[in-house]
Amino acid sequence: MSHDNPLIFLIDTLFDIYIAIVLLRFLLQQVGADFFNPISQFIVKATQKPVVIARRIIPSFRGIDLASLSLAVLLIFIKLIILLALGGIQPSISALLIQSLYDLIQLTFDIFIFAIFVQAILSWVNPDPYNPVSALLNSLTRPILQPIKKRLPLIGGLDLSTIVALIGLMFIKRVVLYIFTLF
Numbered sequence: 001m002s003h004d005n006p007l008i009f010l011i012d013t014l015f016d017i018y019i020a021i022v023l024l025r026f027l028l029q030q031v032g033a034d035f036f037n038p039i040s041q042f043i044v045k046a047t048q049k050p051v052v053i054a055r056r057i058i059p060s061f062r063g064i065d066l067a068s069l070s071l072a073v074l075l076i077f078i079k080l081i082i083l084l085a086l087g088g089i090q091p092s093i094s095a096l097l098i099q100s101l102y103d104l105i106q107l108t109f110d111i112f113i114f115a116i117f118v119q120a121i122l123s124w125v126n127p128d129p130y131n132p133v134s135a136l137l138n139s140l141t142r143p144i145l146q147p148i149k150k151r152l153p154l155i156g157g158l159d160l161s162t163i164v165a166l167i168g169l170m171f172i173k174r175v176v177l178y179i180f181t182l183f
Contacts, residue, residue: 115141
């Protein structure tokens with residue numbers, strides 16, 4: 001598959017953006033982010049139609065929105081089929097499904113790593129805590145950063161929880177993806 005092909009680039013990019021929005025919808029629901037936040041509203045509106053269709057087939061389970069999660073996997077699966085077909089490759093359905101799950105796991109870690117990194121950068125400029133971006137980032141990263149902050153004391157007045165979280169997430173991501181490739 002040639003990365004020089006502009007059509008492949010465009011398809012890959014557009015799918016990746018929408019898949020990230022669908023996955024963000026799932027993650028923001030799981031962390032209990034403010035539904036009335038303008039960014040949350042955008043995410044819900046941008047994904048509402050396909051999620052409603054998916055919910056007709058896939059119900060939630062114990063508060064977990066399996067429809068949104070399944071939609072993200074399905075979109076990755078479709079993207080892979082299109083990109084590989086454009087490259088003249090016809091992999092098996094099982095290989096595509098495994099790659100789709102792998103890509104979903106990788107994207108999930110990347111979203112949390114990116115959110116923590118952006119939140120750290122924003123903390124240097126002391127943003128308004130009521131800013132929609134800051135509020136969503138805080139909601140998304142709180143489940144990861146809060147336990148670390150409780151256990152890690154300030155060192156010389158510095159909060160190193162962000163660095164610990166980033167290194168930890170990157171390490172766990174590599175371990176999980178490595179284990180995933182063994183199967």
